[in-house]
Amino acid sequence: MKNIRNFSVIAHIDHGKSTLSDRLIEFCGGLSSREMADQILDSMDIERERGITIKAQAVSLIYKKDNTEYLLNFIDTPGHVDFSYEVSRSIAACEGALLIVDAAQSIQAQTISNLYLALENDLEIIPVLNKIDLPSANPEEVTDDIVNLLGCKSEEVIPASAKTGVGIQEILSAIIDRIPSPKGSSDKPLQALIFDSVYNPFRGIETYFRVINGSIKKGMEIKFHAANSNHIVERVGYFSPKMIQSDEIKAGELGYITAAIK
Numbered sequence: 001m002k003n004i005r006n007f008s009v010i011a012h013i014d015h016g017k018s019t020l021s022d023r024l025i026e027f028c029g030g031l032s033s034r035e036m037a038d039q040i041l042d043s044m045d046i047e048r049e050r051g052i053t054i055k056a057q058a059v060s061l062i063y064k065k066d067n068t069e070y071l072l073n074f075i076d077t078p079g080h081v082d083f084s085y086e087v088s089r090s091i092a093a094c095e096g097a098l099l100i101v102d103a104a105q106s107i108q109a110q111t112i113s114n115l116y117l118a119l120e121n122d123l124e125i126i127p128v129l130n131k132i133d134l135p136s137a138n139p140e141e142v143t144d145d146i147v148n149l150l151g152c153k154s155e156e157v158i159p160a161s162a163k164t165g166v167g168i169q170e171i172l173s174a175i176i177d178r179i180p181s182p183k184g185s186s187d188k189p190l191q192a193l194i195f196d197s198v199y200n201p202f203r204g205i206e207t208y209f210r211v212i213n214g215s216i217k218k219g220m221e222i223k224f225h226a227a228n229s230n231h232i233v234e235r236v237g238y239f240s241p242k243m244i245q246s247d248e249i250k251a252g253e254l255g256y257i258t259a260a261i262k
Contacts, residue, residue, distance in 0.1 A: 001252045002181045003068065006210065007126075008075040008090045010118060011100035012108035016130040020100060020162035020171075021059070021076040025241060027168050028061035028072065058090075058196075058208055058254050059241040065176055072175060073210075073254040074098075075195070077114075089195040091117050093210035093254065096124040096179030098171065099150075103129050103137035103159075106145050115149070124179045125150060126158065128171060133161040182252035190214030190222065203235070205261040210254050217248040222259065231259035 009017045061072045075090040091097065097118040101107060118125060127146045132139050143157050158174060160167025184191075196208040209216075216222065216236055223230050237245040238255040249255035 001184065001186075001250075004071045004073065004181055004252045005096065005175050005179045006073045006094045006182055006252070006254065007096040007098060007175060007179050008077050008094045008118075008123075009098045009100065010077055010091070010114040011130075012102070012105070012110040012114075015100045015102040015105065015108075015111070016162045017076055017100050020098070020128070020130060020160070020168075021057075021074070023162050023165055023168045024072075024074065024172070025059060025061065027165070027172065028063045057241065058239050058256075060238045060254060061240065063172055063176070065173065070176055071253070072172075075254075088117050091121050091123060093193055093195045094121075094123060095182055096126065096175065098175075099125050099127045099146075100130050101127065101142060101146055103131045103139050103142050104134050106138075106142045107149055112149070125152075126171070126174050126178055127152060127156065128167070129157050129159045130162055132159045132166065133164050184211070184213045184251040186213075186215050186251045188213035188251075190216060190220075192216065192222075194224075200258070203258040206256050206258050207261065208254070208256050209249075211249055211251050213251050215248045215250040216255070216257060222257075231261055234258050234260060 009021055011017045058075045063070050063072050077090045099115055101111060127150055129139055129143055131137060139159060143154050146157050147154050158167050158170050160171060191212040191214060192209045193212060194207055194209045197205050200206050216233060218233055218236050220233050221230055222233060235245060235258040236249055236255060237243055238249065
């Protein structure tokens with residue numbers, strides 16, 4: 001578990017979360033160049049049509065640093081105020097957050113709102129100054145704004161351009177160095193936090209979760225406490241960012257299950 005990092009990507013709308021997520025997937029080899037598309041995690045038709053993120057999307061990637069493999073689980077969250085519940089659920093499943101700030105627009109309303117949500121959950125914040133390649137970018141002034149907001153040092157703010165790929169290596173290094181690994185044990189009884197679910201017409205409800213303790217395997221019986229219902233796990237897996245079936249998801253990891261939930 002010491003090589004797992006769980007984090008969410010938070011920001012005001014249109015500050016570049018989904019594009020940054022694209023670069024992280026590309027850099028870690030989650031998808032081939034043929035499979036990549038702009039805003040690959042915005043898979044709903046309405047998200048593509050409007051150019052905004054509505055549903056939070058989880059991705060598991062392998063990143064190698066200093067000959068050590070790390071499992072990076074991250075959740076790309078919506079920036080729009082109407083979908084702030086999605087953000088709060090996602091943040092609860094993480095230990096850290098990338099706070100993305102546009103180098104031209106600086107700090108906006110949802111930047112502060114999402115930051116407070118992250119701080120309430122004791123998340124480690126990594127500030128990222130995005131879009132430094134824009135002609136209207138004002139990196140020095142916006143860095144000062146971020147330092148004043150967070151009380152961090154200016155060298156802790158990572159300048160980046162999700163469009164061109166500048167700063168992605170530094171962001172990945174900061175994730176490993178600054179975000180703590182998850183706590184929990186695979187030997188304890190199963191405890192998991194559901195942070196999202198979607199309806200699939202063929203499989204019923206697909207539930208997205210973070211395992212706190214224990215592990216989830218195909219064929220085991222699980223209980224949903226809020227609904228007070230029991231189900232047998234039919235399928236278990238993770239996102240990379242495509243759905244990939246797995247034998248089990250252990251403590252500290254993110255994944256999905258289907259269990260004939262109506």
